[in-house]
Amino acid sequence: MRLNSKHLLIASIIALLVCCYGTPALAQVLSGTVVGVVQDSSGGAITGAAIALTNVNTAQTYDAKTDDSGRYNFSSVLPGTYTLKITQKGFKVESITDVQVSANTVTRVDRQLEVGSLAEQITVEASATELQTDKADTHTELDSKEVENMP
Numbered sequence: 001m002r003l004n005s006k007h008l009l010i011a012s013i014i015a016l017l018v019c020c021y022g023t024p025a026l027a028q029v030l031s032g033t034v035v036g037v038v039q040d041s042s043g044g045a046i047t048g049a050a051i052a053l054t055n056v057n058t059a060q061t062y063d064a065k066t067d068d069s070g071r072y073n074f075s076s077v078l079p080g081t082y083t084l085k086i087t088q089k090g091f092k093v094e095s096i097t098d099v100q101v102s103a104n105t106v107t108r109v110d111r112q113l114e115v116g117s118l119a120e121q122i123t124v125e126a127s128a129t130e131l132q133t134d135k136a137d138t139h140t141e142l143d144s145k146e147v148e149n150m151p
Helices: 005-021 144-148
Strands: 032-040 050-055 061-065 071-077 080-087 093-101 106-108 111-113 121-125
Touching: 032 050, 032 080, 032 093, 050 071, 061 071, 093 106, 093 111
Parallel strands: 032 106, 032 111, 093 121
Antiparallel strands: 032 071, 050 061, 050 080, 080 093
């Protein structure tokens, strides 16, 4: 039995529909990630620094400590605007405001702490969007109106 072009076209369309619409729910990511490295002024890793990531709208806080390389990682962070606070004995406390977290995006916040007492505090406002180098993909965020207007 030979497949004519009509049957081949129908089979191709069905395969295309299964590939395109059968798995999008599995690929949806509703949270973002915040990563970074904390170093001293000479570039040495600061181990055990307390990192607090606080959502400015809900006051939900994520806590972490830096590892032996000075790295920290917050995964499954809900999208929103956050304040990141870094505390370590013998260094000035640093607060970074306006840290933007988007779904399916890695936000990097690296910092060098200055030597000082715990009574001193530095606040840095994030203003420019940093280039994402931790994840090699692209995505587009669609609002509900755009989804409703899809063909």
